[in-house]
Amino acid sequence: MSTIVFIDTRGNKIPKAAQEAVTYASQLAGGPVTAVTFGDGKDLETLGANGAGKVIVARQVTTLDSQQLTRLVVDVATKEGATTIVSVSDATGKAVAPRVAARLKAGHVAGALGLPVDGKFLRNVFSGKAKAAVEVTSAARVISLMPNSVPIANTGGSAVVEEFQGDLGPVRITLKEVRKAGTGIPLPEAELVVSAGRGMKGPEHWGPVEELATLLGAATACSRPVADMHWRPHHEHVGQTGVAIRPNLYIAIGISGAIQHLAGVNQSKVICVINKDPEAPFFKAADYGIVGDAFEVLPKLIEAAKKLNAERWAAPRGCHNATPPRTTPPRTPIFTARSRVAWRRSSCASSGSLTATPTRGLTRSYSPRCMATVACRSSSVVSRPRPSPSRWRTSSRRVPLPTTCSRT
Ligand SMILES: Cc1cc2nc3c(=O)[nH]c(=O)nc-3n(C[C@H](O)[C@H](O)[C@H](O)COP(=O)(O)OP(=O)(O)OC[C@H]3O[C@@H](n4cnc5c(N)ncnc54)[C@H](O)[C@@H]3O)c2cc1C
Secondary structure, eight states: OEEEEEEEOOOOSSOOOHHHHHHHHHHTTTTTTTEEEEEOOOOGGGGGTTTTEEEETTOOOSSOHHHHHHHHHHHHHHHHEEEEEEEESSSHHHHHHHHHHHHHHHHHEEEOSSSSSSSEEEEEEETTEEEEEEESSSSSSEEEETTTOOOOOOOOOOOOEEESSHHHHHHHOOOOOOOSSSSOOOOOOOSSSEEEGGGOSSSSHHHHHHHHHHTTOEEEEEEEEHHHHHSSGGGGGGGGTTTOOSSSEEEEEEEOOOHHHHHHTTTSSEEEEHHHHHHHHTTHHEEEEEEEOHHHHHHHHHHHHHHHHHEEEEESSTTTSSSOOOOOSSSSSOOOHHHHHHHEEEEEEOOOOOOOOSSSSSSEEEEEEEEEEEOOOTTTOOOOOOHHHHHHHOOSSSSSSOOOOOOO
């Protein structure tokens, strides 16, 4: 039983989601897998570091022609005798995976969140309000992985790249023109997202939102009315009818937290909400909440981010975590009693570098590009030991946090 993974590698850089899918497929298979791709992708041999033993590329397919791509995947799966086909739950994967499943009479897990436990895959249902554990009982299975679900493996090594030899049928779609939606970090791939809503009052006030995003190395997003009113481009609209994202950190500024908005962002690992209305529904879904006027809070966050960046780059070269920046609790943000509600929702024992636990004066790395200081003044603060400098020195970029904590 072999496993293949279908990925979209068009462009100059292999997308993060493609590397995640290869990593996931090789973990599922317990060894190297065959990656199937198309178009002009470069450096395909580097997928070997993520777990691909071989990459089969159909250079002749340059557009998202789902029928040709379905033929490609089915052809490779048949030749390789693959019974597991992994793809990414993105636009390309969503167009191809169900077709492949139908052709192979395979069960399809759409939007798997990780490796199966007891043979069951978890996936979101009802816009992320619940999770379903699904088991595939057919001989073949197609698994579409949600982006940002697994850390990318980097084991070194190189994959063998082969050109696809075979008939993919007539070309029905020709590419006329490519217009780039934006030059920044693509939203589905972003580990950090700074998002704003109607609370920003108008497009002329987006400067600070963009500045904070740039300082954090984050992508920008917005609520639907903001895109509808043409304050921001439509590709930034997140939610039920927009892009669904799963960043490590989602900062929502002046967004009420309507259910349709939450549907696209509630899978974010940490949610920070800034809203002047303490009753805004978004606070119920938040891990951190700042009750305040965005026009007062944002400049302070920008100031803090600039300070942290300056300290970070002042650290010895090649070792950004060498010295944890000395931090004093900033005057803002102040976490109100509401953050206590949010805190209880969050997991105490979250592992890895990300945790929803409020910490006092602790500077942490949310991603290789961002440092964040979190400080609280309210009685809901959980005080925990600060990681020793040696821990920062010896760790890789992400600092594991203690998993034990107390609640007040
Ligand atoms: C079928 C359907 C699909 C939809 N799909 C989506 C979707 O995909 N995505 C989406 O976002 N919406 C979607 N919506 C719309 C959704 O229901 C909400 O109307 C929308 O999300 C509200 O956007 P908002 O929070 O930016 O604006 P508002 O609801 O106007 O909220 C503005 C918030 O900003 C706060 N605020 C105001 N001034 C300040 C300030 N100075 N500082 C700080 N906070 C401030 C206010 O307290 C308020 O909470 C959909 C609706 C329908 C019916």
